[in-house]
Amino acid sequence: MLKKFFKDLVYFTYHQSLSCIFPVVIFVTLALSKVSHLPLSRYDFILVICLMTQYLMYKFGLESKDEIKVICSFHIIGLLLELYKVNFHSWSYPEEAWLKIGGVPLYSGFMYASVASYICQAWRRFDLKILNWPRSYIAIPLGAMIYLNFFTHHFIYDFRWLLIALLFFVFSRTVVKFTIRQNIYKMPIVASFLLIGFFIWIAENIATFFGAWSYPNQEMGWTIVHFGKISSWFLLVVISIMIVAQLKLFYREQ
Structure with missing residues (x-):
C-alpha cells in the first residue's frame, strides 16, 4: 500500500509539474529579467516570452484550440481587472514599457491566463470528472457576482465572506x-479551490519579490503579501474553474 502511494505521489508530482509549464516560464522569465541586461523594457520582454510560450504550447500539442479560447478569455478578464485595480491604486507596475495601457503592461493578462492553462492541463492529465456540479442557472450568476465583487467593493460593502459562505453551500x-495511474481519487471541490488559491498566493509572493508588480506596502x-489575499485567489480560482467546467459542459451537450 505504501509503495503504491509513493508511486502515485511521484506520478502526481510529475504531471502537476507539466501542467505548470506556463506559470513556470513566467516565473523563470521574471527572475532572469530581474538580473539580466535586456534589449527592450522588462515588461515588454516578458510579454514576448509569454506570446512565444503560448504559440509553442499550441504548436507542440500541449494546448488545443478550445483550450486556447479559454486561456484568451482569461487574459481579457484578467487585463480588465488589472486596469481597474491599478486605477484604484490596489497595486502598481512601476517600470516603464512600450506595451502598457493605463499603467498596466499587457503581459499581466498572461498571469491570469497561466492559471487557466494550469487548470486545462491538469483537467486533461488527471482526467478530471466533477460530480454534482450545480446547475448553470446557479453557477453562472454566482460566478458573475464573485467577479463583480472585485470591482464593487471599492464603493459598497465587500461581500467576499458572504460569497465564500454561499460557495460552501452551493458546492x-x-x-x-x-x-x-489507474487509481481514482476524489476530494470536495471546495478543498481544491482552497488548495489552488493557497499555492497561487505563494506564487504571488515569488512574483512580487521579482518585481512583477508591487502592492503599496511593498514600495x-x-x-x-497579506494572508487575506488567499481569499481573493480562492474566489478567482472559483471563477476560473467555473468557466472551464461550464465550457466543458457546453461542449459535452453539443
Whole structure:
C-alpha cells in the first residue's frame, strides 16, 4: 500500500509539474529579467516570452484550440481587472514599457491566463470528472457576482465572506474525481479551490519579490503579501474553474 502511494505521489508530482509549464516560464522569465541586461523594457520582454510560450504550447500539442479560447478569455478578464485595480491604486507596475495601457503592461493578462492553462492541463492529465456540479442557472450568476465583487467593493460593502459562505453551500455536494495511474481519487471541490488559491498566493509572493508588480506596502521594500489575499485567489480560482467546467459542459451537450 505504501509503495503504491509513493508511486502515485511521484506520478502526481510529475504531471502537476507539466501542467505548470506556463506559470513556470513566467516565473523563470521574471527572475532572469530581474538580473539580466535586456534589449527592450522588462515588461515588454516578458510579454514576448509569454506570446512565444503560448504559440509553442499550441504548436507542440500541449494546448488545443478550445483550450486556447479559454486561456484568451482569461487574459481579457484578467487585463480588465488589472486596469481597474491599478486605477484604484490596489497595486502598481512601476517600470516603464512600450506595451502598457493605463499603467498596466499587457503581459499581466498572461498571469491570469497561466492559471487557466494550469487548470486545462491538469483537467486533461488527471482526467478530471466533477460530480454534482450545480446547475448553470446557479453557477453562472454566482460566478458573475464573485467577479463583480472585485470591482464593487471599492464603493459598497465587500461581500467576499458572504460569497465564500454561499460557495460552501452551493458546492457542498460537489466532488472532483481525478485519476493517478489507474487509481481514482476524489476530494470536495471546495478543498481544491482552497488548495489552488493557497499555492497561487505563494506564487504571488515569488512574483512580487521579482518585481512583477508591487502592492503599496511593498514600495519601500519587499514584504510578504497579506494572508487575506488567499481569499481573493480562492474566489478567482472559483471563477476560473467555473468557466472551464461550464465550457466543458457546453461542449459535452453539443
